[in-house]
Amino acid sequence: MGGYILRRCLAGLVTLLVASFLVFLLVAVSGDPLAALKANPHVSPATIQAARVQLGLNQPLLERYWTWLTGMLHGDFGTSTTGQDVGAQLGVRLLVTLRMVVPATILAAIVAVLIGVMSAIKQYSILDHTMTGVAYLFYSTPVFVVAILLKDFLAVDVNNAAGHTVLYTIGQNTPGTTGAWPVFTDSFAHTVLPVITLALVTYAGWSRYQRASMLDVLNADYVRLARAKGLSPRRVLYVHALRNALIPITTVIALDFATIIGGALITEIAFGWEGMGRFLLGGLTGPVSPDVYVVQAWLMVAATAVIIFNIIADLVYGLLDPRIRYA
Amino acid sequence: MPEPQPDPFGHSFMPEGAPHYGEVIGGAPGTEIRGSGTLTPAELSSETLTPDQLEAAREGLTIKSRSQLKMVTDRFFHHRMALVGLGIFVFLLLVSTIVPVFWKYNYTDITNQFGTGPTWQHPFGTDPIGHDNFAQVLQGTATSIKTALVVAVLATVIGTLIGAAAGYYGGWADAALMRFTDLILVVPLLAVLLVLSNKFSKQANGWVFVALLLALLLWTYLARLVRGTFLSLREREFIEAEWAIGATDRRIIFRHMIPNAAGVVAVNATLTVANAMLIAAALSFLGLGIQPPQVDLGSLIAAGEGDATALPWLFYFPAIFLVLAILSVNFVGDGLRDALDPTQRIRT
Numbered sequence: 122m123g124g125y126i127l128r129r130c131l132a133g134l135v136t137l138l139v140a141s142f143l144v145f146l147l148v149a150v151s152g153d154p155l156a157a158l159k160a161n162p163h164v165s166p167a168t169i170q171a172a173r174v175q176l177g178l179n180q181p182l183l184e185r186y187w188t189w190l191t192g193m194l195h196g197d198f199g200t201s202t203t204g205q206d207v208g209a210q211l212g213v214r215l216l217v218t219l220r221m222v223v224p225a226t227i228l229a230a231i232v233a234v235l236i237g238v239m240s241a242i243k244q245y246s247i248l249d250h251t252m253t254g255v256a257y258l259f260y261s262t263p264v265f266v267v268a269i270l271l272k273d274f275l276a277v278d279v280n281n282a283a284g285h286t287v288l289y290t291i292g293q294n295t296p297g298t299t300g301a302w303p304v305f306t307d308s309f310a311h312t313v314l315p316v317i318t319l320a321l322v323t324y325a326g327w328s329r330y331q332r333a334s335m336l337d338v339l340n341a342d343y344v345r346l347a348r349a350k351g352l353s354p355r356r357v358l359y360v361h362a363l364r365n366a367l368i369p370i371t372t373v374i375a376l377d378f379a380t381i382i383g384g385a386l387i388t389e390i391a392f393g394w395e396g397m398g399r400f401l402l403g404g405l406t407g408p409v410s411p412d413v414y415v416v417q418a419w420l421m422v423a424a425t426a427v428i429i430f431n432i433i434a435d436l437v438y439g440l441l442d443p444r445i446r447y448a
Numbered sequence: 449m450p451e452p453q454p455d456p457f458g459h460s461f462m463p464e465g466a467p468h469y470g471e472v473i474g475g476a477p478g479t480e481i482r483g484s485g486t487l488t489p490a491e492l493s494s495e496t497l498t499p500d501q502l503e504a505a506r507e508g509l510t511i512k513s514r515s516q517l518k519m520v521t522d523r524f525f526h527h528r529m530a531l532v533g534l535g536i537f538v539f540l541l542l543v544s545t546i547v548p549v550f551w552k553y554n555y556t557d558i559t560n561q562f563g564t565g566p567t568w569q570h571p572f573g574t575d576p577i578g579h580d581n582f583a584q585v586l587q588g589t590a591t592s593i594k595t596a597l598v599v600a601v602l603a604t605v606i607g608t609l610i611g612a613a614a615g616y617y618g619g620w621a622d623a624a625l626m627r628f629t630d631l632i633l634v635v636p637l638l639a640v641l642l643v644l645s646n647k648f649s650k651q652a653n654g655w656v657f658v659a660l661l662l663a664l665l666l667w668t669y670l671a672r673l674v675r676g677t678f679l680s681l682r683e684r685e686f687i688e689a690e691w692a693i694g695a696t697d698r699r700i701i702f703r704h705m706i707p708n709a710a711g712v713v714a715v716n717a718t719l720t721v722a723n724a725m726l727i728a729a730a731l732s733f734l735g736l737g738i739q740p741p742q743v744d745l746g747s748l749i750a751a752g753e754g755d756a757t758a759l760p761w762l763f764y765f766p767a768i769f770l771v772l773a774i775l776s777v778n779f780v781g782d783g784l785r786d787a788l789d790p791t792q793r794i795r796t
Contacts, residue, residue: 136627140634151643261775263726265733266749266767273756273763383638387730391753401639402734405646416643424634 122439129435133428137421140428141193144420145186152411154178154202189417199414202407207414210400211422217293218396220312222385225319230374233324237331237370238363241339252328259325264384268318268391276314288314291393315392319384323377330373335366368441375434379427397422523787530783536776540769544589553580555587556741563759573761575751584743585765591744592725593773595659599724602663604717607670608709612701614671615678626675629668637665638730645736654738658731662724670716677709711788718781722774729770745770 158164158172173179177188192199198207236256240249259267272290280286289295289311298307338344339362347357382397389398397419404415439445524530553559558578559570566573572581614625641661648657681687681704690700706713725745731737732746740747745766752762 136631136634140631143631144635147640147643151647257775257778258771261722261726261778262771263729263733263746263749263774265730265753266771269749269753269756269763269767273753274760277757379633379636382636383730386636386638387734390734401642405642406735411643411646420635420639420643423636423639427634427636 126432126436129432133432137425137428140424141190141421142186144417144424145189147420148411148413148416149182149185151416154409154411154413157409189414193418193421198418201404201415202409202412207418210415211397211418214395214397214400215422217394218385218389218398220293220308221315221319221388221394221396222381224312225316225323225385226374226381228316229320229323229327230370232320233327234331234367234370236324236328237333238335238366240328240332241335241366242358244336249332256325256328259321260329262322264318264322264387265391267321268315268388271314271318272392286310290314293394293396315388315394318391319381319388322384323381326377327370327373331366331370334369335362338362338366341365368438371441372434372438375430375437378430379423382423382426520787524783527783527786529779530787533776533779533783536772537780540589540773540776541593544586544593548583548586548590551580551583551586553583555579555583555743557583563755565759566761572765573759575759575762576755581762581765584748585745585769588743588745588748588766589769589773591655591738591742592728592746592770595655595662595728595738595744596721596724596777598656598659599662599666599728600717600720602660603666603720603724604670604713606663607667607716608674608706608713610667611671611674612678612706612709615675616682616697616701616705618679618682622675625671629671632665632668638727640665641727641731642734642736645731654742655744658728658737659724662727666720666724666727670713670720673712673716674709677712678705681705681708715781715785715788718777718784722777722781725770725774725777745773 153159154176155169155172155178158169177185180188189199196208198211201207201210236252240252243249272288276288276290279288287310293311294304294308295311298304344357344362347361348354352361385396386398386401388394389396390402393399400415401419404412404419548555553570557580559574559580560578561570561574562578563576564570564574570580570582572585574581575584610625610629614622644661645658648654648661687700687704690704728737728744729746729749732744733750735750738744738747748766749763749770752759752764752766756763
C-alpha cells in the first residue's frame with residue numbers, strides 16, 4: 122500500500138510537471154500582455170520595447186518557462202499587473218472559495234445519499250418519480266440560472282417578508298464587521314445562498330449514482346441471503362446494503378472535483394464573491410489581458426487539486442472495498 | 449484510476465469495456481430470436497392439412513426476423529420521456545429556425561418600446577434598448593443549439609478516432625494517447641475554455657470558435673469509453689477471424705469495430721449536446737463566449753440578470769428555453785441508452 126501511494130504521488134508529480142508546461146503554453150498563446158500598450162497611439166515603440174524587456178518577453182519561451190517554474194518551486198508565484206503578490210492573493214482567495222465549496226460539497230453529498238437511498242428503497246413510488254424529475258431538472262439547469270432565481274427572486278421575497286436583510290446576495294461578507302460573533306453570523310448569512318446554489322446543481326447527478334448503486338446492492342445475492350436468514354429489514358438495509366452502496370459515490374465525489382470548481386467559479390461570480398473565480402476572470406478580462414502570473418498560478422492550483430483528488434479517490438476506493446488490491 | 453461514471457442517469461453502472469451492444473442483442477438467452485424459424489415438415493405435414501391451412505399455419509408460426517436497428521428504434525419509441533424530449537428538441541429547433549423568417553422583428557431591430565412587458569406586439573416583452581425579446585430568444589436558441597450540435601459532431605469524431613486508435617493498437621500508442629487524455633482532464637475544463645475563449649471568441653462568427661474550442665476539450669470522455677469497448681472487442685473471435693483472413697486494420701476498425709461501438713458513441717454524443725449547451729451558456733454568462741451583437745441563451749440570461757427584478761421576462765424566457773433544450777436532450781440520451789441496453793425490454 123505504501124509503495125502504491127508513493128508511486129501514485131510520483132506519477133502525479135510527473136503529470137503536474139507536464140501540465141505546468143501545457144498551462145504555460147496555453148497562457149502564452151491566449152493573449153499578448155502588451156496588446157493594450159501597442160493599441161495606444163501615444164506609446165512610443167521604445168516604451169513598448171522597455172516593457173517587453175521588463176516583463177522578460179524578449180527571452181525565448183523555454184527560458185521564460187524555466188524562470189516561472191523555478192520561481193514557483195521557491196514559492197514565488199510572481200506579481201500581478203496591479204503589483205500584488207500572486208501567491209499571497211491566492212491564499213486569501215482560496216480560503217474564500219473553500220468557504221463555499223466545502224459546505225456545498227458536504228451538503229450535496231448528504232442530500233444525494235438520502236434521496237438516492239430513499240428512491241432506491243421505494244423504487245417506482247411517487248417519491249422516486251418526483252425525486253427523479255427534480256434531479257433531472259437541476260441536472261439540466263445551468264448553475265447561474267439557479268443563482269439568479271435564488272438571489273433575485275427568493276432572497277428578495279424573504280428579505281421583504283422579514284423586513285430586513287436575512288439573505289445576502291452580494292459579496293462574501295459585510296466590510297467593516299467586527300467581533301467574533303457578528304463576523305460569524307454575517308459570513309453565514311452571506312454563505313447560505315451560494316452554498317445552496319452549488320449544492321443543488323451538484324447533488325442532482327450524485328443522487329442518481331447513489332440510487333443506481335443502492336439498487337445494485339439491494340438486488341445482490343448477499344442481501345437476499347441476509348434477508349433469508351432472518352435478519353431484521355432495518356439491519357439488512359443499513360448494515361449490509363447501505364454500507365456497500367456508499368462505496369461508488371465516494372469515488373464519484375472525489376472525481377467530480379474539477380466540475381465543482383467550475384460550478385463554484387460561476388456561483389462566485391453570480392454572487393459577487395472575491396474568490397478564485399473572480400481572480401481568474403479579473404486576470405483574463407482586466408486592462409492587461411492576460412495577467413500572466415495570475416492565470417498561470419490559478420491553473421496550477423486547480424491542476425494540483427484535481428490530481429490530489431484523483432489519488433484520494435483511488436485510495437478511498439481501496440480502503441472501502443477490500444476486494445481491490447494495490448500491488 | 450477508476451473511471452468517472454459516464455452519465456449519472458444510467459440505470460446501471462457501465463464499467464469500461466462492458467458494453468458491446470451489437471453482439472449481445474439477439475444472442476443473449478431470453479431475448480428476441482433472430483432469423484426466421486419455421487416448423488419442421490414433420491410437424492406440419494401436408495397429409496393432415498390442406499395447402500391453404502398449411503400456409504395459414506406457417507404464417508402464424510413464422511417468427512418474424514427483427515434487425516438490431518429495428519429493436520433499438522422500437523424500444524426508443526416506447527420510451528415516453530425520450531419521445532417527449534425528442535419532440536421538444538425538434539420543436540425548439542424548428543421554431544428557432546423557421547419563425548424568425550416570418551417574425552416582424554429581427555433580433556437586431558430596435559423598436560420604440562423600451563423595457564415593456566409581454567404584449568401581443570412583443571410576446572416576450574422588450575429590453576431597455578428596445579430589442580424585441582421574442583426575436584432575441586429565438587436567435588439565441590438557434591445559436592445555442594447550433595453550437596451544441598457542431599460541438600457534439602466534432603467531439604464525437606475526435607473522441608471515436610482517438611479512442612479507436614488507442615484501443616486497437618494498444619501498447620505505446622494507447623499509453624501515449626491515454627496519458628494525453630488524462631492531461632486534458634487535469635485542468636478544469638471551464639478554466640481552460642475561459643483562457644482560450646478570451647482570445648478567440650472576440651472574432652466575428654464567435655460561435656464557430658466557441659464550438660471548436662469546446663469540441664477540442666469535450667472528446668476526452670468518449671475517447672476513454674471507445675478505447676474500453678475496443679479493448680474488449682479485440683479479444684472477440686470475429687475480430688480474430690478478420691485478422692486471420694488478412695483484413696487491413698482500416699477495414700477491421702471501420703467495418704467491424706466502430707459499428708459495434710455505435711451504441712456507446714450515440715449515447716455519449718447526445719449527452720455531449722446537453723453538456724456543450726451548459727458550458728457554452730456558462731461561457732457567455734461570464735462574458736467570454738459569444739459577443740454582441742450576436743446572442744445566445746447564456747448571453748441573454750446574463751443581460752437579463754441585471755434587470756431580473758424589474759424586467760423579469762428578460763431573464764425567464766431565455767432561461768426557460770435553455771433549460772427546456774438541455775432537459776429534452778438529456779431525456780433523449782437517456783431513452784437512447786435504455787434502447788441500446790440489451791437487458792431492457794419493451795414495457796407496454
